[in-house]
Amino acid sequence: MHTIEINGLVKRFGKFTALSNVNMTVNPGEVRAFLGPNGAGKTTTIRCLLGTLKATEGNVKLFGQDAWKDAVELHKRLAYVPGDVNLWPNLTGGEVIDLFLSLRGSKIDPARRTKYLELFQLDPAKKCRTYSKGNRQKVALVAAFAANADLYIFDEPTSGLDPLLEKVFQDCVLKLKADGKSVLLSSHIMSEVERLADKISIIRAGEIVACDTLENLIAAHPGKSLEDVFLKQYEG
Amino acid sequence: MLFRYIRLIIKRERINSLVWLLGIAGLMIGFAPLFSNLFGTPQEMAAIAATMNTPAMIAMVGPVYGLHAISSAMVMSQMSLLLFVIAIACMNIFFVVRHTRADEELGRMEVLRSLPIGRLTSTLATLTSAVSLNIKITVVSAIGLMFMPMDGITVAGAWVYSAALGAAGIFFAALALLMAQVFSTARGATTGAMATMSALFLLRAVGDAYVDGNWLSWLSVMGLPMQTYAFYQNRLLPIVVMLAVAAVLAAIALLLCKRRDLGEGLVPARKGAGEASPLLLSPLGFAWRMLRGSFIGWAIALFSFGAMYGVSLGMDDFFEIDMLQDMLATMGDIPNMAQGFVGMLLMMMGLLSVVPVMIAVKRVWGEEKHHRLESLYARAVPRWKMMAAFMTMGVLFSIVMPALNALGMYLASQGAANLSLGQFILGGLSYLPAIWVMLGLCVLLVGWAPKLGWIAWAVFGISFFFNYMGRLMFPQDVAEFTQRFTPFGWIPQLPVDDFAWLPLIVLTGIAAALSTVGLIGYRRRDIKL
Numbered sequence: 001m002h003t004i005e006i007n008g009l010v011k012r013f014g015k016f017t018a019l020s021n022v023n024m025t026v027n028p029g030e031v032r033a034f035l036g037p038n039g040a041g042k043t044t045t046i047r048c049l050l051g052t053l054k055a056t057e058g059n060v061k062l063f064g065q066d067a068w069k070d071a072v073e074l075h076k077r078l079a080y081v082p083g084d085v086n087l088w089p090n091l092t093g094g095e096v097i098d099l100f101l102s103l104r105g106s107k108i109d110p111a112r113r114t115k116y117l118e119l120f121q122l123d124p125a126k127k128c129r130t131y132s133k134g135n136r137q138k139v140a141l142v143a144a145f146a147a148n149a150d151l152y153i154f155d156e157p158t159s160g161l162d163p164l165l166e167k168v169f170q171d172c173v174l175k176l177k178a179d180g181k182s183v184l185l186s187s188h189i190m191s192e193v194e195r196l197a198d199k200i201s202i203i204r205a206g207e208i209v210a211c212d213t214l215e216n217l218i219a220a221h222p223g224k225s226l227e228d229v230f231l232k233q234y235e236g
Numbered sequence: 237m238l239f240r241y242i243r244l245i246i247k248r249e250r251i252n253s254l255v256w257l258l259g260i261a262g263l264m265i266g267f268a269p270l271f272s273n274l275f276g277t278p279q280e281m282a283a284i285a286a287t288m289n290t291p292a293m294i295a296m297v298g299p300v301y302g303l304h305a306i307s308s309a310m311v312m313s314q315m316s317l318l319l320f321v322i323a324i325a326c327m328n329i330f331f332v333v334r335h336t337r338a339d340e341e342l343g344r345m346e347v348l349r350s351l352p353i354g355r356l357t358s359t360l361a362t363l364t365s366a367v368s369l370n371i372k373i374t375v376v377s378a379i380g381l382m383f384m385p386m387d388g389i390t391v392a393g394a395w396v397y398s399a400a401l402g403a404a405g406i407f408f409a410a411l412a413l414l415m416a417q418v419f420s421t422a423r424g425a426t427t428g429a430m431a432t433m434s435a436l437f438l439l440r441a442v443g444d445a446y447v448d449g450n451w452l453s454w455l456s457v458m459g460l461p462m463q464t465y466a467f468y469q470n471r472l473l474p475i476v477v478m479l480a481v482a483a484v485l486a487a488i489a490l491l492l493c494k495r496r497d498l499g500e501g502l503v504p505a506r507k508g509a510g511e512a513s514p515l516l517l518s519p520l521g522f523a524w525r526m527l528r529g530s531f532i533g534w535a536i537a538l539f540s541f542g543a544m545y546g547v548s549l550g551m552d553d554f555f556e557i558d559m560l561q562d563m564l565a566t567m568g569d570i571p572n573m574a575q576g577f578v579g580m581l582l583m584m585m586g587l588l589s590v591v592p593v594m595i596a597v598k599r600v601w602g603e604e605k606h607h608r609l610e611s612l613y614a615r616a617v618p619r620w621k622m623m624a625a626f627m628t629m630g631v632l633f634s635i636v637m638p639a640l641n642a643l644g645m646y647l648a649s650q651g652a653a654n655l656s657l658g659q660f661i662l663g664g665l666s667y668l669p670a671i672w673v674m675l676g677l678c679v680l681l682v683g684w685a686p687k688l689g690w691i692a693w694a695v696f697g698i699s700f701f702f703n704y705m706g707r708l709m710f711p712q713d714v715a716e717f718t719q720r721f722t723p724f725g726w727i728p729q730l731p732v733d734d735f736a737w738l739p740l741i742v743l744t745g746i747a748a749a750l751s752t753v754g755l756i757g758y759r760r761r762d763i764k765l
Contacts, residue, residue: 013500014504047346047497047498050349050350051349052346052349052350052497052498052499053497053498054497071349071354071355072352072353072354073352074352075350075351075352075353076352078350079350080347080350081347082343082346082347082350084343085343085347086342086343086344087344088248088344090248091247091248095247099240099244100347100348100351102240103237103240103241103348103351103352103353104351104352105237105352140347153350
């Protein structure tokens with residue numbers, strides 16, 4: 001059984017077609033990178049996976065179950081970090097982390113929570129209104145990593161983090177991989193993708209145009225790096 | 237999970253809810269003694285109630301009932317229930333939109349929805365919390381009123397009176413819940429709910445005052461609370477009807493919520509212009525754009541208020557109300573009742589016009605607080621120009637609002653007070669220097685200590701109290717003395733008093749000084765990053 005299985009996903013908003021043909025299969029224990037320029041449909045695809053958007057056509061399955069119909073059951077097994085983290089100004093970071101963890105329905109693991117708070121150097125006693133973008137992102141990251149899930153979905157999770165914390169994030173993802181968890185990572189940071197991803201899906205204008213390992217992609221599209229491959233997709 | 241979500245809402249609302257609870261239930265109880273003191277013997281009260289029984293009054297405050305058996309409790313209910321219904325409606329609309337569409341629009345809902353909670357959880361939790369807040373208000377108010385030593389108070393009456401309010405609140409919570417599904421922005425949802433409330437108010441006003449029988453009032457939830465005839469017949473049917481309608485609306489809202497995408501509404505977000513109009517491209521144009529909506533809203537509101545009171549000027553028996561006469565007496569020697577009333581109204585409306593002016597000036601701090609001015613000041617925009625732009629808007633508001641109000645009053649009075657349009661406008665505009673002092677105070681606070689901005693509201697509250705409530709509650713000499721602590725107390729009350737330049741010039745000077753010092757501070761202090 002696949003962790004993620006998307007077949008012929010189409011999503012329209014009125015007349016506008018956001019996704020015209022998305023296919024993706026992610027296996028257990030795999031780290032899948034999801035690349036594409038702004039507006040190509042990465043976030044829309046992820047929202048269909050999370051069941052916050054309903055697919056117009058096609059199948060979207062997680063762990064063999066329908067992402068829209070069985071959303072609640074499925075969400076017990078996944079953790080998600082959005083690209084743009086907005087929090088409640090009058091709650092503290094620690095309160096929000098506990099809230100997210102407790103709403104998962106399983107017990108909070110205090111040791112794990114403390115570990116990630118320290119790794120990401122987050123002061124949980126501050127009100128969210130005082131957090132910078134990077135700190136708000138840390139709140140979401142700690143809440144995700146402190147959860148014991150089978151699938152972790154990250155939507156441009158490190159856009160506000162410094163290189164040191166970026167490194168921490170990568171190590172945390174590698175640890176998940178070592179534990180046999182699946183990860184879907186949407187990112188613009190090529191070095192991050194090169195280091196972490198088993199396979200890479202590239203989306204363009206609502207359609208998946210390439211899906212392979214890093215080596216194969218570079219071999220198929222003459223170039224030196226992933227960045228060359230990525231740019232070729234859109235410039236050529 | 238529902239329970240946990242409710243706990244989140246309670247945590248976020250811990251202070252807000254308390255303020256609303258104490259505010260509404262507290263005033264329901266706190267107003268009561270006022271009514272038992274204001275009105276004397278049953279005969280006097282019957283006379284007052286009879287004079288309240290005019291279309292204009294009924295359109296404003298609601299229907300009159302049980303004239304032959306009138307009591308203080310009934311007068312209280314007839315004169316204040318509608319006011320509280322408006323307050324509780326606003327509370328519920330803000331509450332529900334804050335926890336549904338606003339959270340969704342700001343992207344907070346997205347993370348929550350990635351957790352194993354159902355599509356309806358947030359909606360249900362919001363509804364449950366809102367209902368429970370309304371019930372709390374009902375219970376506190378009912379218990380408080382039950383034990384009020386006042387004629388006409390009965391246990392059943394206290395509960396029906398309070399429950400009518402609570403049920404109306406629950407209706408507006410359900411309405412807002414529906415609007416939050418229909419519109420894709422928090423602003424759209426709030427506006428939709430508020431517009432519906434205004435329409436229902438109008439329906440009620442027409443139904444109560446101008447239509448035979450009360451069938452039209454029964455069609456409006458703004459009219460139903462008063463149809464309970466609290467402290468008289470204590471009818472339960474209106475409460476049942478309100479709750480039933482609320483249940484239907486909530487069911488539709490839940491159905492819509494279950495089927496729709498996150499972030500989407502039935503009405504899509506409007507598209508704007510792709511290019512900025514040249515008007516927007518200066519600090520002044522920017523300030524106007526930020527305040528355009530509130531300008532239009534307040535202009536309509538103040539014109540309508542003026543017109544509403546203007547209508548009542550033509551009604552002679554209107555002035556036989558004791559309370560009015562008490563207030564008018566504080567104005568000294570008055571040539572005729574209607575003119576005295578105009579003077580009092582213009583003062584009240586002058587006070588009210590301060591609110592949009594203060595909002596206009598404080599907006600510059602609002603923009604700063606949300607880090608939006610940062611990117612403007614990073615460009616070649618002098619700070620004083622930005623502040624001056626918002627001040628200019630404030631001055632514009634301060635002239636347009638009282639003038640429109642006076643115009644509305646003039647047009648609707650149809651010559652009843654024997655005053656020319658010029659006299660109305662001059663009377664309205666004579667409060668300008670006092671309004672400007674408040675404007676200057678806001679500039680001063682934003683310039684030097686924006687976090688102390690509440691002081692301006694406190695000064696406004698005190699001004700309102702001394703100039704309006706103070707006249708009712710204090711002996712005349714005390715009232716006249718305490719008024720002098722506020723800028724408004726120094727303004728000659730046209731058309732009754734003689735026009736006097738000196739206080740106007742002095743107040744304008746104070747306003748200019750406050751503004752200048754504020755501008756200096758604004759150039760010197762750190763911009764919040």
